[in-house]
Amino acid sequence: xxxxxxxxxxxxxxxxxxxxxxxxxxxxxxxxxxxxxxxxxxxxxxxxxxxxxxxxxxxxxxxxxxxxxxxxxxxxxxxxxxxxxxxxxxxxxxxxxxxxxxxxxxxxxxxxxxxxxxxxxxxxxxxxxxxxxxxxxxxxxxxxxxxxxxxxxxxxxxxxxxxxxxxxxxxxxxxxxxxxxxxxxxxxxxxxxxxxxxxxxxxxxxxxxxxxxxxxxxxxxxxxxxxxxxxxxxxxxxxxxxxxxxxxxxxxxxxxxxxxxxxxxxxxxxxxxxxxxxxxxxxxxxxxxxxxxxxxxxxxxxxxxxxxxxxxxxxxxxxxxxxxxxxxxxxxxxxxxxxxxxxxxxxxxxxxxxxxxxxxxxxxxxxxxxxxxxxxxxxxxxxxxxxxxxxxxxxxxxxxxxxxxxxxxxxxxxxxxxxxxxxxxxxxxxxx
Amino acid sequence: xxxxxxxxxxxxxxxxxxxxxxxxxxxxxxxxxxxxxxxxxxxxxxxxxxxxxxxxxxxxxxxxxx
Numbered sequence: 001x002x003x004x005x006x007x008x009x010x011x012x013x014x015x016x017x018x019x020x021x022x023x024x025x026x027x028x029x030x031x032x033x034x035x036x037x038x039x040x041x042x043x044x045x046x047x048x049x050x051x052x053x054x055x056x057x058x059x060x061x062x063x064x065x066x067x068x069x070x071x072x073x074x075x076x077x078x079x080x081x082x083x084x085x086x087x088x089x090x091x092x093x094x095x096x097x098x099x100x101x102x103x104x105x106x107x108x109x110x111x112x113x114x115x116x117x118x119x120x121x122x123x124x125x126x127x128x129x130x131x132x133x134x135x136x137x138x139x140x141x142x143x144x145x146x147x148x149x150x151x152x153x154x155x156x157x158x159x160x161x162x163x164x165x166x167x168x169x170x171x172x173x174x175x176x177x178x179x180x181x182x183x184x185x186x187x188x189x190x191x192x193x194x195x196x197x198x199x200x201x202x203x204x205x206x207x208x209x210x211x212x213x214x215x216x217x218x219x220x221x222x223x224x225x226x227x228x229x230x231x232x233x234x235x236x237x238x239x240x241x242x243x244x245x246x247x248x249x250x251x252x253x254x255x256x257x258x259x260x261x262x263x264x265x266x267x268x269x270x271x272x273x274x275x276x277x278x279x280x281x282x283x284x285x286x287x288x289x290x291x292x293x294x295x296x297x298x299x300x301x302x303x304x305x306x307x308x309x310x311x312x313x314x315x316x317x318x319x320x321x322x323x324x325x326x327x328x329x330x331x332x333x334x335x336x337x338x339x340x341x342x343x344x345x346x347x348x349x350x351x352x353x354x355x356x357x358x359x360x361x362x363x364x365x366x367x368x369x370x371x372x373x374x375x376x377x378x379x380x381x382x383x384x385x386x387x388x389x390x391x392x393x394x395x396x397x398x399x400x401x402x403x404x405x406x407x408x409x410x411x412x413x414x415x416x417x418x419x420x421x422x423x424x425x426x427x428x429x430x431x432x
Numbered sequence: 433x434x435x436x437x438x439x440x441x442x443x444x445x446x447x448x449x450x451x452x453x454x455x456x457x458x459x460x461x462x463x464x465x466x467x468x469x470x471x472x473x474x475x476x477x478x479x480x481x482x483x484x485x486x487x488x489x490x491x492x493x494x495x496x497x498x
Binding site: 007008009010011012015016018019022025026035036155156157158159161162163165166175179182183186187190191199200201205258259269270272273274276277 | 450451452453454455456457458459463465466467469470473474477478480481484485487488489490491492494495496
């Protein structure tokens, strides 16, 4: 049958991408649902939001610090074992969460066990795993995984909110545990392999036979490293990481302070919710478009443009009337929200090669998370002092413009493997 | 500390309890008790995973034999 034949000819790497998008969907949805349980825990454990905060903060630190370690493990052992362990431990972690008797156990289970386990299936690790399967379509593959994250936040938070009302929070986290154990683990176990070479394939599904149509000629970039410390001696990794910290700062500040800003500006709850929905929807669509585009143009130009567009979104919040600013930000900001993640990872892989991309991406993710957390605190303190977010948002605009210029300054054509000699031979003729 | 936890609550998806309340106000009008959403999301997730594993394994063998 034609459909069967089409499916059979489809490159296997895309099935890994779809599978990991499903795992990311579960992971993001489950973690973002934390907010749903806060009031339940307050009542049941007779505790304060501050104590629950402490438990969650431990998770923040552990999750951020574990990122480079998981990256190093992927570089050494491959993505399959790390993702499989991460998905299994996450499922076990959510089962443990369903039994906790007090906020102290919340700190142990959420702050340590689940934070450590989910680090193994974070987007940093899933995108690094697929980086080994794709070269020409790397941007699209990574963006597809991130779209699973966008959808997870959008669908699974209301899902768990309704479920808590019907069956309570313990059964809700058990449902998530089962989701990881009967969906996540089998998907990773059945589909994920470390590299295409492991099952006799090549990146992007191209052939290695000389002279054959669509033949890949392996090339390396001038800065390809065999140890991550070597990368730190070159400029591009610092430029990419600095811009990525600004990414963390901008997304975290608006994520945390969105409600407070909306209330301070007199935005109605319905408008706030609908603008959030619009932002999430635009985000998912834009991710796929940016991924597709990034395989057809210089990634640094696109990355810089994404930061520039985000700067425009923040500027709208400051200079437009609140309601207009809100909708403008939902569309403009949504268009650039998660797009920087696949662009950053793929650009790092293009410049430094695949041997150490796990550790390098892990380090960048760590800086992204901790830098974001610090600036969230600064933004909150500033608002308490002066009663407006205008100065904070203007500071973010300036930082994003700097990130845009820094990203544009990466010499991608000189350093990326995508632009090294002729990578693709098509039936004897070559194309770069 | 509270700012830090708020960050933790949101850094994987900007949904906090207040925003969730706002979203629920809008969604309740469409979904009622939310049972349809729960069943729909649950069933689609499990079925798509099963289908993906089944088709994916076939494609892997097919890719390999080619």
